[in-house]
Amino acid sequence: MDKVYNHSEYEEKIYKKWESSGAFSPIVNKKKKPFTIIMPPPNANDPLHIGHARFVAIEDILARYHRMQGEPTLWLPGTDHAGIETQYVFEKKLREKGKSRFDYDRDTLYKMIWDYVQQNSDTSISQMKRLGASADWSRLKFTLDPDIVKVIYGTFKKLYDEGLIYRGERIVNYCTRCGTSFSELEVNHVERDDELYYLDYGTLTIATTRPEPIFADVAVAVHPKDKRYKHLIGKKAIIPIINREIPIITDAVVDPSYGAGAVKVSPGHDKVDFEIAQRHKLPILKAIDVDGRMINVPEKYAGLYVNQAREAVVADLTETGLIKKTEKIHHTIGVCYRDKSVIEPMVSKQWFLEVKPLTKAALAAVKTRRVRITSQKFEKIAVHWLKNLKDWNISRQIVWGIRIPAWRCEKCLNWEITSGLEPLECTKCGHTKLTQDKDTFDTWFSSGQWPFATLQTTKKGDFDYFYPTSVMNTAYDILPFWVIKMVMLGLYATGEVPFKEILFHGLVRDREGQKISKSKGNVINPIKMAEKYGADALRMGIVWGALVDNDISLSEDNIRGQRNFANKLWNIARFVLSNETKIRNSKHEIRTRPRVTNLDDKWILAELKKSQKKITKLLDKYRLNEAAEELYNFIWKKFADSYLEKTKSRREDAQAVLEYVLYCSLVIAHPFMPFVTEAIYQETGKDGLLINAPWIN
RNA sequence: GGACGUGUAGCUCAGUCGGUUAGAGCACUGCGUUUACAUCGCAGGUGUCGGGGGUUCGAGUCCCUCCACGUCCACCA
Numbered sequence A: 001m002d003k004v005y006n007h008s009e010y011e012e013k014i015y016k017k018w019e020s021s022g023a024f025s026p027i028v029n030k031k032k033k034p035f036t037i038i039m040p041p042p043n044a045n046d047p048l049h050i051g052h053a054r055f056v057a058i059e060d061i062l063a064r065y066h067r068m069q070g071e072p073t074l075w076l077p078g079t080d081h082a083g084i085e086t087q088y089v090f091e092k093k094l095r096e097k098g099k100s101r102f103d104y105d106r107d108t109l110y111k112m113i114w115d116y117v118q119q120n121s122d123t124s125i126s127q128m129k130r131l132g133a134s135a136d137w138s139r140l141k142f143t144l145d146p147d148i149v150k151v152i153y154g155t156f157k158k159l160y161d162e163g164l165i166y167r168g169e170r171i172v173n174y175c176t177r178c179g180t181s182f183s184e185l186e187v188n189h190v191e192r193d194d195e196l197y198y199l200d201y202g203t204l205t206i207a208t209t210r211p212e213p214i215f216a217d218v219a220v221a222v223h224p225k226d227k228r229y230k231h232l233i234g235k236k237a238i239i240p241i242i243n244r245e246i247p248i249i250t251d252a253v254v255d256p257s258y259g260a261g262a263v264k265v266s267p268g269h270d271k272v273d274f275e276i277a278q279r280h281k282l283p284i285l286k287a288i289d290v291d292g293r294m295i296n297v298p299e300k301y302a303g304l305y306v307n308q309a310r311e312a313v314v315a316d317l318t319e320t321g322l323i324k325k326t327e328k329i330h331h332t333i334g335v336c337y338r339d340k341s342v343i344e345p346m347v348s349k350q351w352f353l354e355v356k357p358l359t360k361a362a363l364a365a366v367k368t369r370r371v372r373i374t375s376q377k378f379e380k381i382a383v384h385w386l387k388n389l390k391d392w393n394i395s396r397q398i399v400w401g402i403r404i405p406a407w408r409c410e411k412c413l414n415w416e417i418t419s420g421l422e423p424l425e426c427t428k429c430g431h432t433k434l435t436q437d438k439d440t441f442d443t444w445f446s447s448g449q450w451p452f453a454t455l456q457t458t459k460k461g462d463f464d465y466f467y468p469t470s471v472m473n474t475a476y477d478i479l480p481f482w483v484i485k486m487v488m489l490g491l492y493a494t495g496e497v498p499f500k501e502i503l504f505h506g507l508v509r510d511r512e513g514q515k516i517s518k519s520k521g522n523v524i525n526p527i528k529m530a531e532k533y534g535a536d537a538l539r540m541g542i543v544w545g546a547l548v549d550n551d552i553s554l555s556e557d558n559i560r561g562q563r564n565f566a567n568k569l570w571n572i573a574r575f576v577l578s579n580e581t582k583i584r585n586s587k588h589e590i591r592t593r594p595r596v597t598n599l600d601d602k603w604i605l606a607e608l609k610k611s612q613k614k615i616t617k618l619l620d621k622y623r624l625n626e627a628a629e630e631l632y633n634f635i636w637k638k639f640a641d642s643y644l645e646k647t648k649s650r651r652e653d654a655q656a657v658l659e660y661v662l663y664c665s666l667v668i669a670h671p672f673m674p675f676v677t678e679a680i681y682q683e684t685g686k687d688g689l690l691i692n693a694p695w696i697n
Numbered sequence B: 001g002g003a004c005g006u007g008u009a010g011c012u013c014a015g016u017c018g019g020u021u022a023g024a025g026c027a028c029u030g031c032g033u034u035u036a037c038a039u040c041g042c043a044g045g046u047g048u049c050g051g052g053g054g055u056u057c058g059a060g061u062c063c064c065u066c067c068a069c070g071u072c073c074a075c076c077a
Helices: A007-021 A050-068 A083-096 A106-130 A146-161 A212-216 A227-232 A271-280 A306-319 A356-367 A376-388 A443-447 A450-455 A462-466 A476-494 A526-533 A535-543 A556-577 A599-620 A624-649 A651-669 A674-683
Strands: A035-038 A073-076 A165-175 A180-182 A187-200 A205-208 A219-222 A236-239 A244-250 A262-265 A323-336 A344-353 A406-409 A415-417 A434-436 A469-475 A499-505
Touching: A007 A106, A007 A535, A007 A674, A035 A050, A035 A450, A050 A073, A050 A106, A050 A469, A050 A499, A050 A526, A050 A535, A050 A599, A073 A462, A083 A106, A083 A443, A106 A526, A146 A165, A146 A415, A146 A443, A146 A450, A146 A476, A165 A271, A180 A344, A187 A306, A205 A262, A212 A306, A219 A227, A219 A271, A244 A262, A262 A271, A271 A344, A306 A323, A356 A376, A356 A476, A376 A476, A376 A499, A443 A450, A443 A476, A450 A462, A450 A469, A450 A476, A469 A476, A476 A499, A526 A535, A526 A556, A535 A556, A535 A624, A535 A674, A556 A624, A556 A651, A556 A674, A599 A624, A599 A651, A624 A651, A651 A674
Parallel strands: A035 A073, A035 A469, A219 A244, A469 A499
Antiparallel strands: A165 A180, A165 A344, A187 A205, A187 A323, A219 A262, A236 A244, A406 A415, A406 A434
16 A cells, blocks of 8 residues: 555546446335435536535435445436526537527527537536446436436426416516526626606606607506595506507506606516506507517617617607606616626516416425425525415527427417427317427426436336435525426426425535635636545535535635545555554454454444444434544544554554454445545455445444 | 525634533644654644623523624515
């Protein structure tokens, strides 16, 4: 054995040994309770960042621990097509070449993105392997695998047949640059300074920050109790420039104390206005098209972009004296979470999922602990979401995704929903020309079905045996996007919860507690860290010091310290095993607990037992940080600094105990530091692999 | 505006049911070590547990209040 543990010499070889031994694939045994984790699939085209390393560390510790406990353990890996995310990245690449998605037809674009993702899809997988992930790669799934898509279609059809899918003209968050609508959750709100314009509407003055869509106004609204306007209710106001009359109505959302206490209602281009229009059954007019240009407006504005139109309208209103005054205001506006451009609320035909029946069931499951959220604070957040979730717009105007299996009859405009196959004829009128909707599903609609979609399409019997899965572990920031959707759709499609427990983990921040982002330049590349200090050190560094629930500040110092710990363990082994020739020829079995009379021997064996029990208990409670600390403390302080030093004067006598304690240390350390422990185990000359060793309870 | 958190050593964080002298790692200081490891050992000690009030025999822990900070959500045009 070398003087220092050189991880780069061992890690790759050891991983190959594990993989080829089949240790990652569970052996189904109906008599035993399985342990199952479905991996949150990373984006297929992205390299791993430090956040991925956190879930790899956590889930691999759990998988290895339960595997050693003798449970048939399946950690099922996958990758995600990540619709908007990936298309956005790809379009950025196109832009670098001076191209855009409009230069290609749908099928070509899809194929190009497919190829691009294929090129990169091995990266994240090999990087997870680099970190020691003991996932069953023979069951790897991709969210666009045809059999997965079939499951998604089946669920959509069931939802449609049971009346939970509807197509409605609804106001959606539309990014004119991305050319797609976004869910509420994908819109960011940023603060901005703007002008508030007071416009003369003939009978009264209204205040608005957006003068350009006044052409699509259908009413002016005031608060029902506002005395200033009481005499005007039911009368008419006049839209400037075009001089069209619109009714003056009342609605409680209007804040009498803000602005003029009177607002224009443009339901085609404002969320609040849309809701007012719904309540008052007002028509919906459009003044802005999906490309962000003006339509249905006086000729001089037609075709202008929104901000150009605003300038022009303001100039004209100023000239005619119809702007009573302007005020500076500070407010928040919605921007696209991808490219930061201003979100244009727009009326558009979209597919919606009525969520109430699903959230109701999910809420009951959470409250009765059929699905147990291991942290109280996240349970509260999940409950809050389930109570307040609005109907879910599941269609996206992008090509990179699962195309919605909806065909419209060209004759009678009836929609035919199938479970994937193109319908031959319209079931209503018999017409044979039908065209498929261009939209694709929101990525979360398909990934929300991931736990059962994967298990229904891997090996025969997998679903029956492994579902519901044991625990779902993922970062808390996707609780509303993904986790509650999995509970909702899992319950709906299978009648069972998708997982019995949810273990949320926190985000990884840098040592100053800053969120890690490329623009801040504080990214910690997990692979670089693993290359420098070893995967074991990185894993320990990640679980060390903070609860799984909480955000962690990861520093290189921390990882270096754990590298030292790995080396410590290595050198303990070097000390214990170095006497092999002299002492270790008595056919002693290192896995057997020796009988002892010496007080030091008794002490270390008792401490070992205590630590084993404690670590087992802590792992069962997902208190990985405390388990890691206990491990560190036992091996370094008790075993090395204390016991091992004392044996130096009585080596032969203590050898059996040293070997046994070393072996047990390898076992309890293995989930955390799989490589160095396996490397040492191989040095003992014993058969087999440590990964398959039984846990010592 | 709403929800959920956080505040403990210089730094990053634990502290479970309210119970002994509040802990760990890193950093720091001193001493030591050729033979398992300098990726080492031994020793050292730093705390108004954010402030204030309350409950209690007893509070870092429970309650109230204030302050500071964070995250998510949101409909003030």
